[in-house]
Amino acid sequence: MNRLRPQNAGLSRLGGGLEAVRSVGHGAPEPSQPGALGPQTGTWVRLPGANFPPAGALPVDEMGDANIAPTVTGLLLTYTVPTNLILRVEGIGFGADDETALAFLSWSMQLNGDTVPGYVNKPSAVGSIRNLTPIFQIAGTSSILTVTATPAAAAVLTYRYICRIRGWCYSEKGAS
Numbered sequence: 001m002n003r004l005r006p007q008n009a010g011l012s013r014l015g016g017g018l019e020a021v022r023s024v025g026h027g028a029p030e031p032s033q034p035g036a037l038g039p040q041t042g043t044w045v046r047l048p049g050a051n052f053p054p055a056g057a058l059p060v061d062e063m064g065d066a067n068i069a070p071t072v073t074g075l076l077l078t079y080t081v082p083t084n085l086i087l088r089v090e091g092i093g094f095g096a097d098d099e100t101a102l103a104f105l106s107w108s109m110q111l112n113g114d115t116v117p118g119y120v121n122k123p124s125a126v127g128s129i130r131n132l133t134p135i136f137q138i139a140g141t142s143s144i145l146t147v148t149a150t151p152a153a154a155a156v157l158t159y160r161y162i163c164r165i166r167g168w169c170y171s172e173k174g175a176s
Helices: 015-023 099-104
Strands: 058-068 074-080 088-095 105-111 133-139 144-152 159-170
Touching: 058 144, 074 159, 088 099, 088 105, 088 144, 099 105, 099 159, 105 133, 144 159
Parallel strands: none
Antiparallel strands: 058 074, 058 159, 074 144, 088 133, 088 159, 105 144
16 A cells, blocks of 8 residues: 555546645735734824823923921922923822821812812821822823822921822824
8 A cells, every 4th residue: 555645636526636625726824923013013092191191291290398397387389281282290209307297287288379178188008109109190281280298296306298290191082
């Protein structure tokens, strides 16, 4: 028995034999993996700029400090939102030259002079200068965002407090 039989034996049943198969030519090879989405392919996706920094967003990473006496409210940080942009604050943290001073500190956030609901007299035990605590705050174009702090009377001494915010400024464009 011959195990090495010709491989074109069944092609003659297709009509034309091996020559008919050879005349078809080579097919276009298809990629084994789908193509990547990019500006030239795929579907354009728009995500809300308040949740995800869009292309062209300006990073915001601001720090401010002040020496604040007990029971006195001091201004730690001021940020003015650029014209035609929206600010999204995603994190805040606090520090002090003497970290034990943070136990006495409470902070508030204001937008154009009005207190921001949810961020009034919060303990500074949230976040640090290195590891910010996630927050969600939006400020419209040309708004002035301020963070103030008030140490409790038990602080006894004047301490230097530090505040840091991080986020991004973006422009909200309509879908085209």
